[in-house]
Amino acid sequence: MKELSLHILDIVQNSIKAGAKNIEIIINESTADNLMTIEINDNGSGMSKEFLKKVKDPFVTTRTTRKMGMGISLFEAAAVQCGGGLDIESELGVGTKVKASFELMSIDRAPLGDMAETMMTIISGSPEPEYLYRHTKDGKVFELDTVQLKEILGDVPLDMPEVLSWITGYIKEGLAELNI
Amino acid sequence: MKVSELAKALDLKVITDKGFADREIKSCYVGDLLSWVMGRAGQDSVWITIMSNVNIVAVAALVDMACILLAEGVAIDEEVIKKADSQGIIILSTDKNSYEAAIAVHKAAAI
Numbered sequence: 553m554k555e556l557s558l559h560i561l562d563i564v565q566n567s568i569k570a571g572a573k574n575i576e577i578i579i580n581e582s583t584a585d586n587l588m589t590i591e592i593n594d595n596g597s598g599m600s601k602e603f604l605k606k607v608k609d610p611f612v613t614t615r616t617t618r619k620m621g622m623g624i625s626l627f628e629a630a631a632v633q634c635g636g637g638l639d640i641e642s643e644l645g646v647g648t649k650v651k652a653s654f655e656l657m658s659i660d661r662a663p664l665g666d667m668a669e670t671m672m673t674i675i676s677g678s679p680e681p682e683y684l685y686r687h688t689k690d691g692k693v694f695e696l697d698t699v700q701l702k703e704i705l706g707d708v709p710l711d712m713p714e715v716l717s718w719i720t721g722y723i724k725e726g727l728a729e730l731n732i
Numbered sequence: 733m734k735v736s737e738l739a740k741a742l743d744l745k746v747i748t749d750k751g752f753a754d755r756e757i758k759s760c761y762v763g764d765l766l767s768w769v770m771g772r773a774g775q776d777s778v779w780i781t782i783m784s785n786v787n788i789v790a791v792a793a794l795v796d797m798a799c800i801l802l803a804e805g806v807a808i809d810e811e812v813i814k815k816a817d818s819q820g821i822i823i824l825s826t827d828k829n830s831y832e833a834a835i836a837v838h839k840a841a842a843i
Contacts, residue, residue, distance in 0.1 A: 659766045663785045
């Protein structure tokens, strides 16, 4: 995929399909360590040990579960291509953690893409789970937490157009402050 | 064949500065893995790719390519175009896929 945010969207869709109530998207960029990491953690249904073993294999997983799993192998390929890798931990009934790492400066590293649009797409498509998006760049942190947001909004739903547009703007401004 | 002649012959869209410094095309290379292209594409080449992030400008500058030819009409950010203009890199675009574009370049430029 041409942008890493498309991988994030894909993995988060897996979390949503797995019935997760809480989904964390944690991105860390460190210029000093030449490292970028993207973590997606959820408390969805998780995977069995047997399934986890073959989740990175595009052939096995696509055949038995249709689309799911292909996303993991593509995400891994994107990471390996620029000197990184992908780790996945999962436990049935507990949840799944996916962590991809990239050489930040690698010429083959796809750009992150538009995280504001990505979060807007995720939240408008599935407003039920709680999302935590935390983006750290060289020590500076931006955070969007829908739990806090819902406390402020009260009865106003997250997927109202005005709220979604506010969220998009808030992320854009927040990331701009981190020079992203 | 010059870049301007190729653009005309293949009806390519010039994405970067229209008043570019014209140059001779000596070869053609097709590829999307930037690190791979960097080590293999030749100087004065037309590079056909579907990649459109800012790193393509760095690759073209480093290799001293004649121009970049974006295949399949892929979208490109304004920021990348600005970077290319600042580096004197010419970016062209076609709706053809990489294979069809390479054939068209071969036919037109006899390379």
